Amino acid sequence: MNSQETRSPSRDKSHGEYHKPGMHWLRHLGENWAIYRRNPMGLAGLGLLVMFALMALASFIPPLIDPMYHPMSGVDPEIDRSLGPSAKHWLGTDFMGRDIFSQLLTGARVAFLIGVSAAFMAVAIGTLVGMVAGYFGRAVDTLLMRLADIVMVLPGLLVILILSSVFGQLSIWNLVIIVGLLKWAGVSRVIRSQTLSLKVRPYVEAARVAGASHRRILLRHILPNVLPLSFLYMTFGVTSAILIEAALSFLGFGDPSTVSWGMMLQWIWKTGHMFRAPYWLLPPGICISLITLSFYLVGRAMDEVLNPRLRKEVLEQ
Amino acid sequence: MKGPENQPVVIFSQVTKLYRRRQSLLKRTGVDVKALDRVSFQIQPGEIFSLVGESGSGKTTCGRLLVRLEEPTSGRVIFDGVEVDSLRGSRIKEFRRRVQMIFQDPYQSLNPQLTVFQTVVEPLLVQGYGSHREREQRVGQMLEEVGLRPAEDFLFRYPHQLSGGQRQRVAIARAMILEPTFVVADEPVSMLDASIQAQLLNMLLDLKERHNLTLLFITHDLATARYLSDRICVIFKGRILELGPAESVIQSPRHPYTQALLKAVPTVRRRKEGLPPPACPVDVLAAPEQGGCPFYARCPSCSGRCQEQEAPLQEVEQGHYSACFLHYG
Amino acid sequence: MKPLQVENLTVHYLTARGTVRALEKVCLELNSGEALGLVGESGCGKTTVAMALLGLLAPNARVLEGRIQLEGRDLLSMDPEEMRAIRWKKIAMVFQAAMNALNPVHRVGEQILEAIRVHNGNMTEEEALGRLQELCAMVGLDPARMKDYPHQFSGGMRQRAVIAMALSCKPSILVADEPTTALDVVVADQILGQLRRLQVEMGLSILYISHDISVIARSCDRMGVMYAGQLVEFGPTDEVLETPLHPYTQGLMRSYPQIQGPRKRLEPIPGEPPNLLDPPKGCRFCPRCPEDSGVCPSERPQWIEYHKDHFALCHRIRG
Numbered sequence A: 001m002n003s004q005e006t007r008s009p010s011r012d013k014s015h016g017e018y019h020k021p022g023m024h025w026l027r028h029l030g031e032n033w034a035i036y037r038r039n040p041m042g043l044a045g046l047g048l049l050v051m052f053a054l055m056a057l058a059s060f061i062p063p064l065i066d067p068m069y070h071p072m073s074g075v076d077p078e079i080d081r082s083l084g085p086s087a088k089h090w091l092g093t094d095f096m097g098r099d100i101f102s103q104l105l106t107g108a109r110v111a112f113l114i115g116v117s118a119a120f121m122a123v124a125i126g127t128l129v130g131m132v133a134g135y136f137g138r139a140v141d142t143l144l145m146r147l148a149d150i151v152m153v154l155p156g157l158l159v160i161l162i163l164s165s166v167f168g169q170l171s172i173w174n175l176v177i178i179v180g181l182l183k184w185a186g187v188s189r190v191i192r193s194q195t196l197s198l199k200v201r202p203y204v205e206a207a208r209v210a211g212a213s214h215r216r217i218l219l220r221h222i223l224p225n226v227l228p229l230s231f232l233y234m235t236f237g238v239t240s241a242i243l244i245e246a247a248l249s250f251l252g253f254g255d256p257s258t259v260s261w262g263m264m265l266q267w268i269w270k271t272g273h274m275f276r277a278p279y280w281l282l283p284p285g286i287c288i289s290l291i292t293l294s295f296y297l298v299g300r301a302m303d304e305v306l307n308p309r310l311r312k313e314v315l316e317q
Numbered sequence B: 001m002k003g004p005e006n007q008p009v010v011i012f013s014q015v016t017k018l019y020r021r022r023q024s025l026l027k028r029t030g031v032d033v034k035a036l037d038r039v040s041f042q043i044q045p046g047e048i049f050s051l052v053g054e055s056g057s058g059k060t061t062c063g064r065l066l067v068r069l070e071e072p073t074s075g076r077v078i079f080d081g082v083e084v085d086s087l088r089g090s091r092i093k094e095f096r097r098r099v100q101m102i103f104q105d106p107y108q109s110l111n112p113q114l115t116v117f118q119t120v121v122e123p124l125l126v127q128g129y130g131s132h133r134e135r136e137q138r139v140g141q142m143l144e145e146v147g148l149r150p151a152e153d154f155l156f157r158y159p160h161q162l163s164g165g166q167r168q169r170v171a172i173a174r175a176m177i178l179e180p181t182f183v184v185a186d187e188p189v190s191m192l193d194a195s196i197q198a199q200l201l202n203m204l205l206d207l208k209e210r211h212n213l214t215l216l217f218i219t220h221d222l223a224t225a226r227y228l229s230d231r232i233c234v235i236f237k238g239r240i241l242e243l244g245p246a247e248s249v250i251q252s253p254r255h256p257y258t259q260a261l262l263k264a265v266p267t268v269r270r271r272k273e274g275l276p277p278p279a280c281p282v283d284v285l286a287a288p289e290q291g292g293c294p295f296y297a298r299c300p301s302c303s304g305r306c307q308e309q310e311a312p313l314q315e316v317e318q319g320h321y322s323a324c325f326l327h328y329g
Numbered sequence C: 001m002k003p004l005q006v007e008n009l010t011v012h013y014l015t016a017r018g019t020v021r022a023l024e025k026v027c028l029e030l031n032s033g034e035a036l037g038l039v040g041e042s043g044c045g046k047t048t049v050a051m052a053l054l055g056l057l058a059p060n061a062r063v064l065e066g067r068i069q070l071e072g073r074d075l076l077s078m079d080p081e082e083m084r085a086i087r088w089k090k091i092a093m094v095f096q097a098a099m100n101a102l103n104p105v106h107r108v109g110e111q112i113l114e115a116i117r118v119h120n121g122n123m124t125e126e127e128a129l130g131r132l133q134e135l136c137a138m139v140g141l142d143p144a145r146m147k148d149y150p151h152q153f154s155g156g157m158r159q160r161a162v163i164a165m166a167l168s169c170k171p172s173i174l175v176a177d178e179p180t181t182a183l184d185v186v187v188a189d190q191i192l193g194q195l196r197r198l199q200v201e202m203g204l205s206i207l208y209i210s211h212d213i214s215v216i217a218r219s220c221d222r223m224g225v226m227y228a229g230q231l232v233e234f235g236p237t238d239e240v241l242e243t244p245l246h247p248y249t250q251g252l253m254r255s256y257p258q259i260q261g262p263r264k265r266l267e268p269i270p271g272e273p274p275n276l277l278d279p280p281k282g283c284r285f286c287p288r289c290p291e292d293s294g295v296c297p298s299e300r301p302q303w304i305e306y307h308k309d310h311f312a313l314c315h316r317i318r319g
Helices: A022-037 A040-058 A061-065 A100-136 A138-153 A156-167 A172-199 A202-210 A214-251 A261-270 A278-306 B059-066 B090-098 B116-127 B132-145 B151-155 B164-176 B194-211 B222-228 B246-251 B256-264 B304-308 C046-054 C080-086 C108-119 C125-139 C143-147 C155-166 C185-202 C213-219 C237-242 C247-253
Strands: B010-019 B033-043 B048-052 B074-079 B099-102 B182-186 B214-219 B231-236 B239-245 B314-317 B320-322 C004-015 C018-030 C035-039 C061-070 C091-094 C173-177 C205-210 C222-227 C230-236 C303-307 C310-313
Touching: A022 A040, A022 A278, A040 A100, A040 A278, A061 A100, A100 A138, A100 A172, A100 A214, A100 A261, A100 A278, A138 A172, A156 A172, A156 A214, A172 A214, A202 A214, A202 B099, A202 B116, A202 B164, A214 A261, A214 A278, A261 A278, B010 B059, B033 B059, B033 B074, B033 B239, B048 B059, B048 B222, B059 B074, B059 B182, B059 B214, B090 B099, B090 B116, B099 B164, B116 B132, B116 B151, B116 B164, B132 B151, B132 B164, B164 B194, B194 B214, B194 B222, B194 C247, B214 B222, B222 B231, B222 B246, B231 B246, B231 B256, B239 B246, B239 B256, B256 C185, C004 C046, C018 C035, C018 C046, C018 C061, C035 C046, C035 C185, C035 C213, C046 C061, C046 C091, C046 C173, C046 C205, C091 C155, C108 C125, C108 C143, C108 C155, C125 C143, C125 C155, C125 C185, C155 C185, C173 C185, C185 C205, C185 C213, C205 C213, C213 C237, C222 C237, C222 C247, C230 C237, C230 C247
Parallel strands: B048 B214, B048 B231, B099 B182, B182 B214, C018 C230, C035 C205, C035 C222, C091 C173, C173 C205
Antiparallel strands: B010 B033, B010 B074, B231 B239, B239 B320, B314 B320, C004 C018, C004 C061, C222 C230, C230 C310, C303 C310
């Protein structure tokens, strides 16, 4: 019987030996990239992300050039107040004479760290809970979903504010954990529905008939088909984590030992420079907006990759 | 576990399956759907037994009960002398090795994220068979046996790169790789084109011979059932209406339902002339439960008695049973 | 003038993976009040033919050649406005699995009425309701059930409803694409009977499209067999089924298990249909054909009349 497909796996091994599917992962990646590439929004989002990533990486450089560029502790000996952009300080200085540009770069690093960690935690918990609830059903399902309901209606910001006033200043990592614990519920609902629909697919039943254990079915059949959705929610989760951190920092409940964009906004406000120093106000504000936008755009483009039905056919002319 | 030669390998004994519809968490009201109603039949070792019925007749449910995807509400499903529902622990694993299933929809029965190799090797992994090398060999052999040659061409493809017929071959390879003794085939060819159907039907026959299988073949198509099977069992609305040797059921159908089915089976040669009687749609949706024969609403030869009582399966010829009052004196 | 005539229809689809040569020089004609059948397996192009007839080809389709004459007018050269005027009024279609396309949140009667109203703008409410009654009688539905929702209808009844919608504007031609798939044998038989009734009593011309030869055998006066985008055989149904000329048709006939007659081993056609991105040169069936007469792999066969009105696309057969 002839294989009629235009793409056939390479057969460069000697007869009788079958080669591993490892290479095919890469080919998969290649195909997916081709689809992603066609989406202008996705490319824009990716471009922005790359820019912010470079900023984050570059954040280590300024203090090495001169200690006065250190975002927290570096103070320009000649400047003791907020001044506009100059050759020495590309975005000017804050009220203490610290370099704004290096603060901006550090803020990018912090945003990535917090955003990605918190989102990852939320999605990991949500996926686990959703899968278990959907797959086992009945009592387990009811219990977990009621728990999710409770968590979902908790007013997140309020809870964090209460916690920080009870426990004193919260560190960045405390914040990450709390955000993760508050945000898993929405994800779990979606993952649960997806699991419910996957559970009754014939290939899952075929695995049961072959004798697969629950664990195997969950890990091998349900999880891989649910992961694309999780991944999508992660990109959305990053945006909300970053925004929460910014809001908290702005309100004064952030971690004072870390420089983040929200912190910068707080300093501007607290020191009365809101309307006096646009070179100081605008950069962090714009960065917050752009980074959330970029994650969102990437998420939307990913949707097309993961959901073949959304793709548009490319025509040869 | 082995009994005398003529011990039936599968016994369905008064099996009833209800799907309960709950109105609320607490109350158990609402209409129950009766998928199977006191169904009883036996399958002999080495035979191909067809269960023929329309959609909603309960035939797929029988298959699912046999492979333990669901439990009967009452009655017993017995495989090789042991009640399927009572198996525990390692006995289940052994059972799974011996009883396998081929599903109907080639587009849904393979995990789209797994390659052909990963799909077919899974039962081996689950049962802890051999080394990696041995598993590879076995998968390759199996693929060639179901007609996917050369195996290397297909091992690392994904389902979306295969045609419907090829996918179904993969599904069959997966079912056969553990060398089961009993296979439930749930409409394995009905979603495929005619020429591919024929290829796969022949392949099933060959596999059955070569591996000494017993097959439960579930279908809506009497012609296919006749081609493959030794015995045919006709099921309608969860009840067995006729059961007997394939040729006997086809050439001399006793139950009015079987007769109606046979008349409606399209053929490729005979052309029907003449017009049907003026339109009077007789397809009625599942009527609420009432006593009596399930075919009552559509039967041309029914009597008042048929509405009240249900005729039991009666032997009308050697090995040929029918459930109809017409056969009573 | 014949109601429908298709000449040398050639359609290609442009896709990311290349050009799919979906149809090649397909010729058909439908006589008035006749039932014509097109049989072929998945990918043979029969649905593309149906779409072309209704002017519903996908945006990436290109008609390279051919004409479709509907009562003398060429459908392919019409603009969308003209096509919209013709569609449903002169020629209508029952799509594949149409019974699943009924809107579940609207009552069935309402949906049929909508089909009536959309194409007959100046009908009064009474006239529309009257037409609804007519349609119910034509397709065999109980008018009292018109207030039900689709999920309360059985599969067969839904199919009848869809046929009613197609007939709402009294077209002279009906295209039925897989009218009985997913229906039970008994119900399918009834639907086909109903359609035949419409054909005979109303003079409706019907084009049946199916992968199932038995549907065509039961309902059609003449039939065509399609393979890999080409029409490979054409003629009166009885003749084609009794003495199939083309090896593909012969192979297809041998693939169906029979209820009557002795139980013989089926001899299916080996292999799979070709990939239309790169179909075989010469005869497209040659790779799977049991015979070979030298020129088959390289030369495209001619369309030859072997008996009266019975044509085949093959090198092998002598007239």
